[in-house]
Structure formats: structure tokens, C-alpha cells
Amino acid sequence: MTDVPARPLDRAGRLLPGLALATGIAVVATVIGRFLPVVGAPVSGVVLGAVLGTVRRPGAVVRPGITTASKTVLQCAVVLLGAQLSLLQVARVGVASLPVMLGTLVVCFLAAWGIGRALGVVGNLRTLIGVGTGICGASAIAAVTPVIGALSVEVAYAVSTIFLFNVAAVVVFPVVGHALGMSQHAFGLFAGTAVNDTSSVVAAASTYGPGAADFAVVVKLVRTLMIIPVVVALAWLVGRRTEAAPTPDGAARPAWSLRRVFRLVPWFLVGFVLVAAVNSTGVIPGPAHPVIAAVAAFLITVALSAIGLSTDVAGFRRAGFRPLLLGGSLWIVVSLSSLGLQALTGST
Incomplete structure (x- = not known):
């Protein structure tokens, strides 16, 4: 009698x-996120996981499941x-909004490279803080992490840094908007391009007005599309580095080809695009969207809870204050570039 059927079990x-264990932490984090929406479930999950992991390091029994949850x-x-996402949403945002979104993204990545090098923040942590600030916070960090092979402590630090400045944006941005006399549309574009987490975008824009909130959410969702080219580019860079590294036996690595480039595209990114394309056709009914969004948010919370469990908290102390300073610098740069690009394009 063969034991093959028993292996999946x-x-x-x-x-x-x-x-x-990760799911249980995520449930608690989700409850916390409901009462403290500015904090959110993902941040609560990674913090709770890190605290529990510090009190008692995960043993061999739970480690395989934690690894699966985090990946x-x-x-x-x-x-x-x-x-x-829907392709129609991209069109509705309008051509006038795209220069601001793309411009802030380019400025953020250039600043992450330059300021990160100046501060001595290099490698995966700089990349995570850059994409988290430039695109969409925890979601972008979640998409990039498996591609670049970031460590759990790097992910936890990046998520915590992004969260800190999201909270600052919720408090500061409405004050700035009123001081500058921004319209509902202009402030929605400002919040949608310069605030990262969706809940923080909603919180900041809703404070300003319902018109700002509606437009800010659409801009924020369109920003999420930037995950696609960024992840592909990072996958290509990782592949190039792997190619440049010497092989153990000294043999030459195979030359680059279109097939090899396609193989670098992560399966989950292909799934992301396919689901967005299906959603654009209207096949997914409207009432299902909040449910799917809630499931996606909960799965991200489960994953970040697992990452928190496996985080080396001592790594935070070793990292020091420089990554936090990088996150703050990028937040200011992106905010100013959003305002400046709106003024240049006449969006204000």
C-alpha cells in the first residue's frame, strides 16, 4: 500500500x-484595526507578531507554517x-493626473537611491522603503518582498516606517491643504499620490471633504498599478545580479533571452494582472469587491503577522535611526513633489 496520498495531509x-498561529494574531490585529483604522490591521499584525516572537521564539513545530504564511x-x-482595479478607473483619473503620479514615483525612487546612499541605507531595506513610499505602502512591500528576498526584519522595519509617516500625513495634510486653499479635486490628488496606505488616504481625504475622498481613492488604486513595472524591473535586476555572480564550478551562465525574461516575472504578478483584467470586464459583481478586498487585506495581515513572528527585533537596534530618517526624507520629498507637479500641470 503506497503512502503517496498521505503526503499532502x-x-x-x-x-x-x-x-x-499567524491567523490567530491576524484576527486580533484585524479587530485592533477596526477600532484604530489609522493604525490598520497589517501594522498591528507585524507589531503583535514581533512582540510574541520576542517573548518566545517560534519553535520547529510552527516554523514551517510561519514560513508559508510569510511567502x-x-x-x-x-x-x-x-x-x-479596473482599466476604466485608469481612464477616469484623467491624463492630467498621470504626470503627478508618475512624477512623484520617479522622484521618490531617485531620492531613495541618492538619500539612501548618503545615509548608508543600502540593499533591500532601502528598496522596501522606497517602493512603500512611492507606490502603496504595505501592499507594495508585500509584492516586492518575495522578489528581492528581503529579510523579515527588513520588512518589519519598512512597514513600521511607512506607517509612522502615514499617521503624520493624516494630521498634517488637511492643514496644508486648507492653508494652500486647495480644491477638493486637488487635495484628492495630493492625498492619493503622497499618502501610502489606503486607510490613511481615506482618513486624510475624508477630513478635507467627500469630493477629495472619492478622487483620492481612485488615484490611490491607480498608483497600485505601478506595482507591475516595478516588480518586473526588480526581478530583472535580481536576475542580472545572479547572472553576474560566479558559478560554483566556474562555468559560463546562459545568455539572456526573451524566454528567460518572461521566466523572471513572478507568478503572483501574472495573477494580479489577470484578476485586474477580469475585473475590467465587469465579470466580478459589485457586491463581491468589498469581500475580495477584505480577504486580501486579511491575508496581508496574516503574512505580516508571520513576518513579525520571525523578526529579529535586535535587528532594529542594529539598523539604527537611519532607515527611519530615510523614510521621513522620502515622505517630505514625495509630498513636495506632488504639490510642485500639481502647480506645474495646473491641477491645483
Whole structure:
């Protein structure tokens, strides 16, 4: 009698304890996020996970499930994020909004490279803070993490940094908007391009007015599309570095080809695009969108809870204040560039 049918059950049994632990933390984090929407469930999850992981390091029993939650569950969440987007939404934002969105993205990445080097923040942590600030916070960090192979402590630090300046934006941005006499449309574009997490975008824009909130959410969702070219570019860079590294036996690596480029595209990014394309056709009914969005948000919380569990908290102390200073600098740069590009394009 063969034991092949039992293997999937054995694997599920090994993964279940860690998945259950991460899910339990995510449930608590989701409740906290409901009462403190500015903080949000993902940040609560990574903090709770880090605290529990510090009190008691995860043992061998839960470690396989935690690893699966921090990788596979994270990738599945990114696929579901595609259901929040539609090609029609991109068109509705208007050509006038695109220069501001693309401009702030380019400025953010250049600043992340330059300021990061000046501060001595290099490697994956600089990349995570850059994409988190430039695109869409935890969602962008979630998409990039498996591509570049970031460590859990780097992910936790980046998420926490983005969260801190999201909270600052919720308080500061409405004051700035009123001081500058910005219209509802202009402030919605400002919040949508310079605030990262969706809940923080809604919080800042709703304070300014319902018109600002509606437009800011659409701009924020369109910004999420930038995940696609950024992840592909990072996958290509990682592949090039791997190619440049010497092989153990000294043999030459195969030359680049179109097939190799396509193979670098992560499966979950393909899923993200396919789900967005399906959503554009109207096949997914309207009432299903909030449900899918909630599931995606919960899966991200599960994944970040697992990342928190496996985080080396001592790594925060080793990282020092420089990554936080990088996050603050990028927040200011993106905010000023958004205002400046609106003035140049006449969006104000």
C-alpha cells in the first residue's frame, strides 16, 4: 500500500500549527484595526507578531507554517489585490493626473537611491522603503518582498516606517491643504499620490471633504498599478545580479533571452494582472469587491503577522535611526513633489 496520498495531509499537518498561529494574531490585529483604522490591521499584525516572537521564539513545530504564511499567503494576497482595479478607473483619473503620479514615483525612487546612499541605507531595506513610499505602502512591500528576498526584519522595519509617516500625513495634510486653499479635486490628488496606505488616504481625504475622498481613492488604486513595472524591473535586476555572480564550478551562465525574461516575472504578478483584467470586464459583481478586498487585506495581515513572528527585533537596534530618517526624507520629498507637479500641470 503506497503512502503517496498521505503526503499532502502530512504537509498540511506540518503547516497547520504555524498558519493557525499567524491567523490567530491576524484576527486580533484585524479587530485592533477596526477600532484604530489609522493604525490598520497589517501594522498591528507585524507589531503583535514581533512582540510574541520576542517573548518566545517560534519553535520547529510552527516554523514551517510561519514560513508559508510569510511567502505563499503573501503572494496570494497580491493576486487578490488585482480585483480592486479596473482599466476604466485608469481612464477616469484623467491624463492630467498621470504626470503627478508618475512624477512623484520617479522622484521618490531617485531620492531613495541618492538619500539612501548618503545615509548608508543600502540593499533591500532601502528598496522596501522606497517602493512603500512611492507606490502603496504595505501592499507594495508585500509584492516586492518575495522578489528581492528581503529579510523579515527588513520588512518589519519598512512597514513600521511607512506607517509612522502615514499617521503624520493624516494630521498634517488637511492643514496644508486648507492653508494652500486647495480644491477638493486637488487635495484628492495630493492625498492619493503622497499618502501610502489606503486607510490613511481615506482618513486624510475624508477630513478635507467627500469630493477629495472619492478622487483620492481612485488615484490611490491607480498608483497600485505601478506595482507591475516595478516588480518586473526588480526581478530583472535580481536576475542580472545572479547572472553576474560566479558559478560554483566556474562555468559560463546562459545568455539572456526573451524566454528567460518572461521566466523572471513572478507568478503572483501574472495573477494580479489577470484578476485586474477580469475585473475590467465587469465579470466580478459589485457586491463581491468589498469581500475580495477584505480577504486580501486579511491575508496581508496574516503574512505580516508571520513576518513579525520571525523578526529579529535586535535587528532594529542594529539598523539604527537611519532607515527611519530615510523614510521621513522620502515622505517630505514625495509630498513636495506632488504639490510642485500639481502647480506645474495646473491641477491645483
